[in-house]
Amino acid sequence: MRAVVVEKLSKTYRVADKTPGLRGAVRHLVRRRHRVVPAVREISFSIEPGEVVGFLGANGAGKTTVMKMLTGLVHPTSGTVRVVGHEPRRRRAALLRQITLVMGNKQQLVWDLPAGDTLRLNAAIYGIPDAEARRRTDALCGALGLGRDQELTQPVRKLSLGQRMKCELVAALLHHPKVLFLDEPTLGLDVNAQTAVRDFVRRYNAEHGASVLLTSHYMADITALCDRVIVIHRGRLHFDGRLDELAARFAPERQVRVELADPADAGVLSAYGAVEKVEGRAATLRVARDDVPGAVNRLLSRHRVVDLTVADAPIDEVVEKLFADADADASADAERTA
Amino acid sequence: MTAWTRRLRAFFGIEYALMLTYRAEILLWAVATCLPLIMLGVWSQAAESGDFVRSPAWMARYFIAVFLVRQVTIVWVIHHFEFLVVSGRLSPQLLLPVDPVWRYAVAHLAEQACRLPIVVVMLIGCLLLFPTAWRGDAAVGPWAPGLGAVAGGVLACMAAFTLRFVLQYTFALLAFWVERVAAVHELVYLLILFASGMVAPLEVFPAAARDAVLWTPFPWLVWFPAKLLMGESAPVLRGFVTLGGWILVLAVINRVVWRCGLKHHSAMGA
Incomplete structure (x- = not known):
């Protein structure tokens, strides 16, 4: 059985349409106007x-709305969702015991009490025996570098953002869910904490065979954890496939970084591809994918090359290009319709 | 220990710990809910001034009993729930495989347990300030309710708390549609204040008004348990049937509103 199945899922919101200012406020009081906003489209x-x-999209693309529909917090306007065989909007205990949702900007830990209290509560709610709960807590804390007698015994409000997110993860995974919905779990964390969270998610996935749907604005999270990405923009799905396919499709050129024995000359190097940057003896070129072997051969045969690397464009640039293409397509469609 | 007992114990443990953290706030709440003691002073004075339907000792005893009933039936779920909905903190609770209502109910019990020592001190203070309440006077004997009356009073308090909780929680669920639902509930509180016997005992109401309010759920929330705790005769069967009936009706309405509310909540974006 597949962990998540989504078919033609749509969600529209009805939002108040109010002009700013006193006049707008009074007018809205007398005559309310609403408009329908499509957040997710089929x-x-x-x-x-x-x-x-990896679940990618700009702010307002509809990622969080999809996550909420997958966890039953939001009911779809149309389409179907199945998570481990259950319809999430019914909020059956059998489903809730198998999933978790971690949101970087919302917390389930009790703010004024030590995180350990929330863990004990969750153990009771999920019916995990005390000894087993202690064992799981130790294992999860160990993997995240949390001290059972340190971070777990301090009031949550006294913890740093990174410590808090780690405790959130322990609380969210204590019942060993089979499907993890992680919405910006590294939001606002420093580089060390981001790495720790990333490593932890990878380890949990490997040990428990859990499915993970991860949104993040940090591309490092996506490239480190996900082989496959789904990209949505303005509520529509624009790409679903392997990360390297995404680069191949939306970045038809590859980056060739070359370091020469002699100072690089932009004019000379332009014969091999588009010169992006020249710094002393080093240069970066953009070369069409199919032309890379030929360009590299010519570079190596005609110049004294000290070092040479070929790489895909950074993934965030690829995604940016995808969004720009999608916007251009939408504008062209709109013009055609007009 | 069953799974449910363990859950309820865990809820109580965490909520009691939270209440201890907010101990100063709880002390202020206990002091702020001493309206019956203010009414005790007012009505005792009125009773002492001359010909009155009840003696000063009866009045003092009644309002001390009302104070006790009030302390064990205070409900604040509407403020808590409104905050959860408006701030978006309800979502994590909806992801747990337990209806959040159980946690809110246990939180009230934990708050009561935390407030208990303050209530005992205030009660002793009242009895010392108004010794006629337990000594009695020419019209009423000493305050010595029988075991049956106390048991009935405790049961009535439990039923009154349940009814107040279900009533207020049902209004709280309107937070799915209305942003300031606590303000809407103020109207209900006004009715509770005057029709429950909290401001004046039903004995001083005109007969027609008394008969009318006895058809509402409000006097059974305060006046009825207070009368039982005083050891006075009260319409026991009618009281418990009314309380039970209202609890049942409101519980059904509550579940319907909860389901509709969740759907609407999701339409707003949860």
Whole structure:
């Protein structure tokens, strides 16, 4: 059975349309106007057990709305959702015991009490025996570098953002869910904490075979954890496939970084591809994918090359290009319709 | 220990710990809910001034009993729930495989347990300030309710708390549609204040008004348990049937509103 199956999922919100200022406020009081905002439009995808999928999109693209529909917090306007065989909006205990949702900007820990209290509470709610709960807490804390007698015994409000997020993860995973929905779990964390969270998610996935749907604005999270990505923009699904396919499709050029024995000359190097940057003896070129072998051969045969690397464009640039293409397509469609 | 007992114990433990953290606030709440003691002073004075339907000792005893009933039936779920909905903190609770209502109910019990020592001190203070309440006077004997009356009073308090909780929680669920639902509930509180016997005992109401309010759930929330705790005769069967009936009706309405509310909540974006 697939972990998540989404078919033609849509969600529209009815929002108040109010002009700013006193006049707008009074007018809205007398004559209310609303408009329908499509947040998610007919998206379909599925996630296999044990798969880690990156969920990309700009702010307001509809990622969080999809996450909420997958966890039953938001009911779809149309389309179907199945998570481990259950319909999330029914909020059946059998489903809730198998999933978790971690949101970087919301917390389940009790703010004024030590995180250990929330863990004890969650153990009772999920019916985990005390000894087993202690064992799981130790294992999860160990993997995240949390001290059972340190971070777990301090009031949550006294913890740093990184410590708090780690405790959130322990609380969210104590019942060993099979499907993890992680919405910006590294939001605002420093580099060390981000790495720790990333490593932890990878380890949990490997040990428990859990499926993970991860959103993050830090591309490092996506590239470190996900082989597959789903990209949505303005509520529509624009890409669903392997990360390297995304680069191949939306970045038809590759980066060739070359370091020469002699000072680099932009004019000379332009014969091999578009010169992006020249710094002393080093240069970066953009070369069409199919032309890379030929360009590299010519570079090596005609120049004294000290070092040479070929790489895909940074993934965030690729995604930016995808969004720009999607916006251009939408504008062209709108013009055609007009 | 069953899974449910363990859950309820865990809820109580965490909520009691939270209440201890907010101990100063709880002390202020206990002091702020001493309206019956103010009414005790007012009505005792009125009773002492001359011909009155009840003696000063009866009045003092009644309002001390009302104070006790009030302390064990205070409900604040509407403020808590409104905050959870408006701040978006309800979502994590909706992801747990337990209806959040159980936690809110246990939180009230934990708050009561935390407030208990303050209530005992205030009660002793009242009895010392108004010794006629337990000594009695020419019209009423000493305050010595039988075991049956006390048991009935305790049961009535439990039923009154349940009814107040279900009533207020049902209004709280309107937070799914209305942003300031606590303000809406103020109207209900006004009715409770005057029709429950909190401001004046039903004995001083005109007969027609008394008969009318006895058809509402309000006197059974305060006046009825207070009368039982005083050891006075009260319409026991009618009281418990009314309380039970209202609890049942409101519980059904509550579940319907909860389901509709969740759907609407999701439409707003949860």
